[in-house]
Amino acid sequence: MPHQYEFPRAALTVDAVVFGFDEAELKVLLIKRGLAPFKGRWALPGGFVRVQETLDDAVRRELEEETGLHQVYLEQLYTFGEVKRDPRERVVSVAYYALVKMADHSTRAATDASDAQWFPVAATPPLAFDHATILQTGLERLRGKLRYQPIGFELLPEKFTLSQLQHLYETVLGTAIDKRNFRKKVLGFDLLEALDETNRDGPHRPAQLHRFNPAKYERLKKRGFLFEL
């Protein structure tokens, strides 16, 4: 039996800007829409919020359903409420952004010929609804946060080299960084554990692998420590 309300209500959705990094470029995960409106267009993963689930639950469910991703870093981004953003009816969308370790997670996007696919952020196809705006907002937020919170690690494999980390920063922030200064500063935080492992991946000296220690960061944060790059 249909539900009745005295006044018309906006519908509520969640959408996620899922970022990944593949050692060369920043990428975003998009879904090809199977239904109208914007049928056949690419869009951010997302969908309607059920009446008995929190917003966070809704994003996680949609991500799992549409992309196979789970246990990713998630943070609320902004809520988009323009009246005409959905041509059908009034739809308010709570946008999140997610950071994914592309190398570790084997997303559905990689495996089958599905309707989920990674695109370079710098070269996305036209997007449905106002998703280009949402993506842009997510990108700005990522750039802002990367500088003063240790979230870059969420885009790298569990074990990574300092060069990988530096390339990530250079790519996302769009600036060149001095190698020696970068290492000095990052290691100075004492948040990385140097492992007894190296990666051997080419005709050059192997690089020492490191791992981020989140527990240590939490402890330092409570003492008023500030991460900043």
Added chain:
Amino acid sequence: MPHQYEFPRAALTVDAVVFGFDEAELKVLLIKRGLAPFKGRWALPGGFVRVQETLDDAVRRELEEETGLHQVYLEQLYTFGEVKRDPRERVVSVAYYALVKMADHSTRAATDASDAQWFPVAATPPLAFDHATILQTGLERLRGKLRYQPIGFELLPEKFTLSQLQHLYETVLGTAIDKRNFRKKVLGFDLLEALDETNRDGPHRPAQLHRFNPAKYERLKKRGFLFEL
């Protein structure tokens, strides 16, 4: 005639954390609820979003209706979507925070014996719903933003002294600041115009009045300038 939907929908509200500063304390504007639930309790101003208005429009309308405030600095804060945050039914609330020049605006809270009233942020009464959480979130955001964006001026009168500005920073951030260093830095930004006026308000030397120049800030921001205190 009532509206029908195939699935039950969450209701959508907006709430605003309205901050003011009265030269001594940081304050927040609260409304005494006239209706159940939480009848008689204090709550953040806010209300239901109409199906034909944007979220921003909804906050501004509610602020005007409930507190008489208009033309305040407004920014979206966070969207709260816990399932049980409203005991009646599922209600998702998009929270905003607002900064008000208490001295300039004569709010309804000041004038009549209304149900709107300013409280010190440090000593609020028990709040309805999850509004204590929202207030806390707003406070953290204000503290964060104050340091790297010139929004403190939104809490001061159009013309203010450097001491007023410093006291604002000290109060909100909860730290003592060296007078000479503060003035050097603030004036160094070249965003304040010294006026040919002083305020005379006690048995001591009158202070020079200043005015913030937003246009200048916009110009500098485009050139990659960073405000930071």
Added chain:
DNA sequence: CCAAAAGTGTTCAGGCTACACCCATGT
């Protein structure tokens, strides 16, 4: 042995911190 990325210290300049006294006014 050559190409390619990893790794490593020092110097300099500019910004931040700490700090103490005189000034203008009202009572």
Added chain:
DNA sequence: ACATGGGTGTAGCCTGAACACTTTTGG
């Protein structure tokens, strides 16, 4: 005259920026 907040300069320290060569490996 005194109490009260307004206003001002400098010196040491520390942090951030610039900068070049050696090391280790694969081919």
